[in-house]
Amino acid sequence: MKRKGAPVPCLEREEEVGQNKEAKRLTEEFVAKSEIGDITGAAAQEEAKVAKRGEFGGSILTDRAFSDLPLSQPTLKALDEMGFKTMTEIQARTIPLLLEGRDVIGAAQTGSGKTLAFLVPAIEMMHFAQCLPRNGTKIIVISPTRELAMQTHAVAKSLLKHHTQTLGLAVGGVPIGKEAQQLVKGVNLLVATPGRLLDHLKKTKNFIYKNLECLIIDEADRMLGLNFKDEMEDIIKRLPMKRHTILFSATQSAEVFEFAKLSFKKKAEENEAAQPKPVYIGVDDQKPKATVSGLKQYCCIMESEEKFLALYTFLKKQRSRKTMVFFSTRQAVKFYSELLGYINMECFHMDGTQKQSARNSNLRGFTQAKSGILLCTDVAARGIDIPSVDWVVQYDAPREPEMYIHRVGRTARGEGGQGKALLFLLTQELAFLSCLKEAKVSVITQKIDITKTLPLQALLEKIVGENYYLSQSAKNAYKTCIEAYNSHQIKSVFNVHTLNLKGVAKSFCFSSPPKVNVNLESRPSISRNRRDRNRSQHGMSFTNPYGNMGANNRQFVR
Numbered sequence: 001m002k003r004k005g006a007p008v009p010c011l012e013r014e015e016e017v018g019q020n021k022e023a024k025r026l027t028e029e030f031v032a033k034s035e036i037g038d039i040t041g042a043a044a045q046e047e048a049k050v051a052k053r054g055e056f057g058g059s060i061l062t063d064r065a066f067s068d069l070p071l072s073q074p075t076l077k078a079l080d081e082m083g084f085k086t087m088t089e090i091q092a093r094t095i096p097l098l099l100e101g102r103d104v105i106g107a108a109q110t111g112s113g114k115t116l117a118f119l120v121p122a123i124e125m126m127h128f129a130q131c132l133p134r135n136g137t138k139i140i141v142i143s144p145t146r147e148l149a150m151q152t153h154a155v156a157k158s159l160l161k162h163h164t165q166t167l168g169l170a171v172g173g174v175p176i177g178k179e180a181q182q183l184v185k186g187v188n189l190l191v192a193t194p195g196r197l198l199d200h201l202k203k204t205k206n207f208i209y210k211n212l213e214c215l216i217i218d219e220a221d222r223m224l225g226l227n228f229k230d231e232m233e234d235i236i237k238r239l240p241m242k243r244h245t246i247l248f249s250a251t252q253s254a255e256v257f258e259f260a261k262l263s264f265k266k267k268a269e270e271n272e273a274a275q276p277k278p279v280y281i282g283v284d285d286q287k288p289k290a291t292v293s294g295l296k297q298y299c300c301i302m303e304s305e306e307k308f309l310a311l312y313t314f315l316k317k318q319r320s321r322k323t324m325v326f327f328s329t330r331q332a333v334k335f336y337s338e339l340l341g342y343i344n345m346e347c348f349h350m351d352g353t354q355k356q357s358a359r360n361s362n363l364r365g366f367t368q369a370k371s372g373i374l375l376c377t378d379v380a381a382r383g384i385d386i387p388s389v390d391w392v393v394q395y396d397a398p399r400e401p402e403m404y405i406h407r408v409g410r411t412a413r414g415e416g417g418q419g420k421a422l423l424f425l426l427t428q429e430l431a432f433l434s435c436l437k438e439a440k441v442s443v444i445t446q447k448i449d450i451t452k453t454l455p456l457q458a459l460l461e462k463i464v465g466e467n468y469y470l471s472q473s474a475k476n477a478y479k480t481c482i483e484a485y486n487s488h489q490i491k492s493v494f495n496v497h498t499l500n501l502k503g504v505a506k507s508f509c510f511s512s513p514p515k516v517n518v519n520l521e522s523r524p525s526i527s528r529n530r531r532d533r534n535r536s537q538h539g540m541s542f543t544n545p546y547g548n549m550g551a552n553n554r555q556f557v558r
């Protein structure tokens with residue numbers, strides 16, 4: 001195939017720049033006519049009612065001051081310099097217990113100050129033990145992503161400003177050698193991601209962790225889920241048994257309690273009578289809502305072919321705001337950021353497979369921006385504390401309600417934080433709202449009308465069709481989108497067989513579904529023999545019998 005067009009997002013050829021300007025002019029014309037991005041009708045009325053009831057906003061702070069606690073002078077001074085005077089509820093309820101040396105499982109809404117809740121007592125523990133570098137690592141904090149680990153490390157650095165204890169960071173994506181040297185010199189408080197921590201536990205000679213006093217697991221429900229379970233079990237096996245364990249998360253799951261049993265049991269067996277039981281503090285367990293009061297939540301119901309038009313129009317309308325958009329795959333993040341860049345809507349993008357330097361610079365760029373767009377996968381869903389995010393848009397539905405809660409938790413954070421969240425759902429996915437309701441999340445639904453913007457579709461199809469790189473990227477994104485949908489956790493709601501492939505293809509700017517091989521684990525109508533035949537032909541994965549899925553595949557396309 002002749003490769004037409006410039007590699008995206010570079011625009012080098014003169015005529016392409018011209019084409020780009022034309023695309024921009026035309027797209028803006030369509031946007032001006034559209035209504036999405038303005039909350040209207042029933043949604044606006046509902047919003048007014050909520051405001052009237054005084055349910056929106058509100059303080060997360062208690063009237064208890066940090067200075068009421070028996071904290072060391074260096075810590076109090078640092079807290080004061082950081083601008084923290086009174087405690088949030090999770091801090092007020094857990095810090096005193098942790099200072100007494102109790103093991104705690106803490107749960108509190110996103111953005112409610114859990115980081116200080118575990119760092120302050122951890123630092124006090126080191127201070128009062130008068131730790132020196134030669135004592136090795138006394139505290140380990142494990143975070144699920146590099147970004148969250150870096151953020152926690154930054155908060156710990158500020159808190160340790162007037163202390164003498166040492167701090168270190170061990171995350172993937174950076175040379176391991178330098179970290180190892182630091183560990184050998186003596187890091188009293190180590191913040192790490194699980195994979196890199198395990199590497200050091202296995203391979204870094206003279207890494208002193210035998211004196212470990214406290215293991216803190218942040219985002220515990222995520223860390224103990226399927227992806228990290230084996231690593232975490234291996235880590236736990238290697239660490240000294242005699243230590244405190246602290247688990248924190250915004251959402252609690254059965255896994256956390258299972259893990260807690262495993263982690264706390266060993267110690268209990270060792271000296272059962274002397275060990276007080278771990279304490280569970282669920283700050284929001286009695287609250288009717290799982291999300292913070294400063295968050296307004298909306299849901300737009302649409303068809304597949306409307307999705308990208310709706311997003312584009314929304315982003316245009318909200319261009320003076322700071323918006324995060326979540327997708328289910330990194331290929332979708334890549335394609336849509338290229339496409340938006342091509343039509344002059346620059347955005348930051350972040351996914352788990354980017355080089356660490358690119359991840360950092362995108363996150364830094366978006367964090368520092370007054371307005372802007374960050375397209376991302378769930379690598380940015382948890383813990384990340386970006387100031388003043390106005391909107392969280394979930395372009396692809398999350399894989400479970402807990403992930404919804406974490407994603408929307410990137411806005412309306414901290415004291416007085418306010419923000420809005422918008423969930424895109426396909427008509428056949430409406431039942432997900434019941435799942436959200438069960439998880440104590442209620443959203444205001446809105447049907448959107450994008451008829452005025454529909455002519456934009458042809459222009460987008462032309463742009464993608466004429467650019468080899470964009471169309472390859474779109475194809476990858478289309479293929480992986482279907483595969484991700486197929487592996488959705490809530491199969492009764494997100495059933496791949498109900499997808500309208502023609503509509504999905506349109507959302508990736510194809511006029512008809514492109515030919516792709518898709519790996520789907522199962523399809524009820526396919527005989528086992530045929531499936532096995534396919535499997536043996538193609539190794540572990542097999543070519544989906546939809547094969548080159550196309551619009552004429554009637555069984556699959558509505």
Ligand SMILES: Nc1ncnc2c1ncn2[C@@H]1O[C@H](COP(=O)(O)OP(=O)(O)OP(=O)(O)O)[C@@H](O)[C@H]1O
Nearest residue numbers: 084086087088110111112113114115250383385414
């Ligand atoms: N006592 C406090 N007073 C004022 N602001 C605070 C206080 N404690 C924390 N904050 C601010 O609240 C914001 C959210 O805190 P943090 O990142 O610790 O939340 P979190 O509960 O860990 O959220 P998530 O569940 O999303 O990880 C931060 O910007 C932090 O600086």
